[in-house]
Amino acid sequence: MVQPLTNRAKQVDAKPLSFLERLYIPSILRGMAITFRHMFQKKATVQYPEEKRPFSPVFRGLHVLNRDEEGRERCTACGLCAVACPAEAITMEAAERQKGEEHLYREEKYAAKYEINMLRCIFCGLCEEACPKDAIYLSETFAPANFTRKGFIYGKPDLLIPDPVGEPEAYAQAQGPNEGRQPSSARTS
């Protein structure tokens, strides 16, 4: 015989119902009591757009491309995120920094194009782990829904965080209320 998992198992019998049972009223009252009891218990859901659940500190959402404190892009297009990506969602193209671009890019080489295909991304965070330059982070933002697939190919304009020197307001806004955390969102919209 199969071992019962709980002790709440009840024997089912097919005896004809008694008069009291045929009235159904005690059963209905018992059921209603359960319903009413739940009305005063803590709700499992939240009123989403107004109220948001706190993220866990290891939450992995949309990617951002980081800048350093001088506002230069940190990414050097080393390709380690792309090679670490199990979904092959990341592609990039590198270019050499020219004279006069030193305030834009931190290193000699930079990613002229950087794309993440959010349709492929599985938000595993391996790109973040692989990055030797602290350039890519997974933020605390969900990928927004879209009607077409085209909107899910995120390029550098979508991913880069606002420049902390050039556009401090946008940077502060993007940082959000969680101070002292990693940049929480690049998408200021």
Next chain:
Amino acid sequence: MAEEVKMLKVTIDNIPVEVPQGSTILQAARLIGGDVAPPAMCYYSKLKGSGGKCRTCLVEVSKGSTADPRPMPKLVASCRTGVMDGMEVKNITSDRVLDARNGVVEFLLINHPLDCPICDQAGECHLQDLSYVHGKEGTRYEFHRRTFDKHDLGPYIQLHMTRCILCYRCVQTAEQVTDGRAHGVLGRGDHAEIATYIEKALDNDFIGNVIDVCPVGALTDRTFRFKNRVWFTKPVDAHRDCPTCKGRVTLWQRGEEVLRVTARKDQWGEVEDWICNTCRFEKKKASDWIVEGPSKVDRHSVISQGHYVGLQRPTEIFSAVHDGRSPKLLMDIHSISEVNRPEVALSAIPGPATSATFDTDKKS
């Protein structure tokens, strides 16, 4: 009558091997192969007089020979020490050797900038491989690293002196492969650097081979500079009818585009045939080459990632079961993606791509 070459018995890491007289310990170890062969950063079997500079191939000789069984007092550089009959050598079985090698790697990395994310050699760099095996996680060096003024070695070869480990391979290549060497090591000690003294372009027909022999990223191909990472390109063996060299090369392709041409390398990372500059720098079209097939890449190398060997694609059954209709594409990635645009021919640009490379095609 030609004298018969005497064969000597050597035991390396308890594995016996017979080598002709005059061989070095390193050559004997390479005959055995595998982990027994000591790493070599400066020794190059195709270059005369190479070796003895980097000290990564240190081994312990626990028995000198049958005639004189005393062990050698110090670790010896295996690329420069000849074998004796009955010699017993310890490489990876000796803790002294491994400890010394860790120290050598630490010294080699003292002035190394560790700019692998930028360096084009990353992925096929011998120093990178060596430090993964023997290197420490952190550095104990607290002082300023050596820096150098930038020298330009002509339109094709980029010199990053900060990455150089002074192995002298490129000097010997220029000396022995080309007719007339224009560069060398200037200065002594900490000031030693590879340079041409007066800013001079290296323009010999075979000077491109210094790129292949360089064990680090000090000498890199300017026509490939920053074009792509090595492990995203696909190596294929190819040849062409070249009047100056044998023309047997490896093409590093992205799609049909030839991003880089190098000589074919053997299992020790040494070139099989020297190739000329025309093959290396100027033949960047797939139509210039007769492709033989994909190159053999060690499966532990990052270059082998995503390159499937013996792949059998399943037959496409969609159209067969849907009355000949092809599947409906919901999105063509190439219509949206800005990466790998067909109008940006990276292989056609002589130098590295710049912001202008990608800007101009946005307008068109």
